[in-house]
Amino acid sequence: MVEADTPSGNGPAKKQIILNAFVMNTPGHLSPGLWKHPRNKTDQYKKISFWIDLAKLLDDAGFHAMFIADTLGPYDVYKGPANVVPALAAGAQFPVNDPLYLVPAMAAATKNLIFGVTASVTYEKPYALARRLSTVDHLSEGRLAWNIVTSYLDSAARNHGLKEQIPHDERYAIAHEYMEVLYKLWEGSFRDDALVADREAGTYIAADAVRQIHHKGKYFEVPGPHFVEPSPQRTPFLFQAGVSEAGNGFGGKHGEAIFVGGQTPEGVRATVDNIRKVAQDLGRDPNHIKVIVGINIIVAATDKEAVKKREEYLSYADTEGALALFGGWTGIDLSSYSDDEDFSVADASPRIQSIVRRWSSTVPGTENLPWTKRRIVEYLSVGGLGAKIVGGPKTAADELEKWVEISGVDGFNLAHVTNPGSFEDIIEFLLPELRKRGLYRNTEVAKEGATAREVFLGTRRLPDDHPGSYYKWNAGEEKPKYLVEQEKV
Numbered sequence: 404m405v406e407a408d409t410p411s412g413n414g415p416a417k418k419q420i421i422l423n424a425f426v427m428n429t430p431g432h433l434s435p436g437l438w439k440h441p442r443n444k445t446d447q448y449k450k451i452s453f454w455i456d457l458a459k460l461l462d463d464a465g466f467h468a469m470f471i472a473d474t475l476g477p478y479d480v481y482k483g484p485a486n487v488v489p490a491l492a493a494g495a496q497f498p499v500n501d502p503l504y505l506v507p508a509m510a511a512a513t514k515n516l517i518f519g520v521t522a523s524v525t526y527e528k529p530y531a532l533a534r535r536l537s538t539v540d541h542l543s544e545g546r547l548a549w550n551i552v553t554s555y556l557d558s559a560a561r562n563h564g565l566k567e568q569i570p571h572d573e574r575y576a577i578a579h580e581y582m583e584v585l586y587k588l589w590e591g592s593f594r595d596d597a598l599v600a601d602r603e604a605g606t607y608i609a610a611d612a613v614r615q616i617h618h619k620g621k622y623f624e625v626p627g628p629h630f631v632e633p634s635p636q637r638t639p640f641l642f643q644a645g646v647s648e649a650g651n652g653f654g655g656k657h658g659e660a661i662f663v664g665g666q667t668p669e670g671v672r673a674t675v676d677n678i679r680k681v682a683q684d685l686g687r688d689p690n691h692i693k694v695i696v697g698i699n700i701i702v703a704a705t706d707k708e709a710v711k712k713r714e715e716y717l718s719y720a721d722t723e724g725a726l727a728l729f730g731g732w733t734g735i736d737l738s739s740y741s742d743d744e745d746f747s748v749a750d751a752s753p754r755i756q757s758i759v760r761r762w763s764s765t766v767p768g769t770e771n772l773p774w775t776k777r778r779i780v781e782y783l784s785v786g787g788l789g790a791k792i793v794g795g796p797k798t799a800a801d802e803l804e805k806w807v808e809i810s811g812v813d814g815f816n817l818a819h820v821t822n823p824g825s826f827e828d829i830i831e832f833l834l835p836e837l838r839k840r841g842l843y844r845n846t847e848v849a850k851e852g853a854t855a856r857e858v859f860l861g862t863r864r865l866p867d868d869h870p871g872s873y874y875k876w877n878a879g880e881e882k883p884k885y886l887v888e889q890e891k892v
């Protein structure tokens with residue numbers, strides 16, 4: 404549960420917001436070129452000490468989670484095809500190390516922080532991923548969340564043995580079956596009381612408490628059983644990122660927290676409502692899904708200083724890196740366009756027009772300005788594609804309150820410009836203001852030893868209304884319910 408800590412006597416407790424630090428195991432996550440900034444230490448991303456220091460900073464400040472993005476191929480569309488050179492100087496999501504290995508060391512150095520790790524169901528095999536995630540759920544004592552993605556890069560497809568990407572909606576069809584396999588492994592192949600660990604009897608696991616899962620589907624054949632004994636949460640807390648109709652259909656069914664993007668709270672409202680409706684139609688309690696929006700906040704002591712800070716950040720931006728990211732995210736190579744072409748006008752390519760029109764209708768104050776390559780670069784260079792707030796503590800807190808009220812989101816994935824600089828600023832300037840307003844938990848509210856699911860939903864295992872619960876094998880049952888029903892067919 405996201406606990407309220409509003410001081411008593413101040414009227415009804417306000418909705419507590421969730422704050423996660425959004426990072427990636429790379430020098431240049433969402434601010435290409437900014438790795439050079441003196442307050443940025445992301446060039447140290449290969450060192451475990453960098454990650455431990457960051458995890459401790461966030462844990463001590465009471466952040467809920469560190470959310471680690473990942474991709475499985477480089478952004479190589481700009482000046483392409485298959486050209487990684489523009490991303491190199493900026494470290495623009497290249498090189499990228501594997502995120503999962505960071506977690507055990509960071510968990511050992513912290514008490515409460517949750518670790519959300521991205522892994523793709525399009526390219527990872529379910530049996531192997533189930534094992535790796537269970538291992539880290541053990542080592543972090545249940546503080547693991549998994550961000551389920553279906554991936555979007557041609558470069559990932561090519562490097563994983565495909566000529567081109569599997570079509571978008573089919574990736575989600577595969578993802579649904581993938582989850583069925585994982586629930587069977589995680590929830591249904593070890594009975595709840597399987598672990599005996601009785602030294603005198605010489606029994607580690609009870610002989611009748613482990614079963615094969617016999618999964619045979621359209622995409623996967625996995626006999627099981629799971630290779631790892633039940634971890635604290637069994638199924639790690641499930642994050643999901645994806646915003647299409649198929650993405651919302653997947654998230655509304657499986658997700659326990661959904662990561663969405665969008666520039667305005669009004670625009671994000673429709674996504675939030677859609678996800679909760681899908682969940683409700685499937686018999687889930689819509690409150691069992693936390694919706695988290697990505698946002699970049701540049702905060703300082705005053706509004707004026709924050710604006711100055713943004714300008715200073717911009718002087719480090721790397722144009723080629725920004726265009727490399729744009730190419731990867733959209734599949735569009737902007738190299739053949741001049742710097743001053745207005746992409747919002749009729750003779751630009753329809754695809755680019757639709758992207759920049761969406762931006763100009765959602766980025767406040769830009770409705771009548773031309774969307775040139777230069778402006779796209781400027782927008783992306785500090786904090787990436789998502790929503791942005793620049794201001795002093797009051798402005799930033801007002802904006803976040805507005806976001807929660809209008810969009811209905813439960814919290815924010817905070818993109819950084821510098822790391823740890825952006826998080827230090829949030830801790831210094833924003834958290835005290837949020838706490839003063841009763842909107843953010845105090846550090847003492849975080850309960851040591853709580854698993855990820857206990858922090859977000861108040862329960863250790865998947866709740867009964869989650870579709871994964873159907874696969875649970877409870878103590879006292881000869882076999883799990885799903886196997887009994889499967890054998891009847």
Ligand SMILES: Cc1cc2nc3c(=O)[nH]c(=O)nc-3n(C[C@H](O)[C@H](O)[C@H](O)COP(=O)(O)O)c2cc1C
Binds near residue numbers: 472523647650662
């Ligand atoms: C806010 C957000 C964050 C995402 N983060 C990642 C990521 O870290 N790695 C990744 O491979 N895909 C990521 N994705 C991509 C999605 O998993 C998905 O493949 C893509 O958005 C296409 O699905 P959609 O059309 O349903 O959005 C993200 C998507 C969104 C909306």
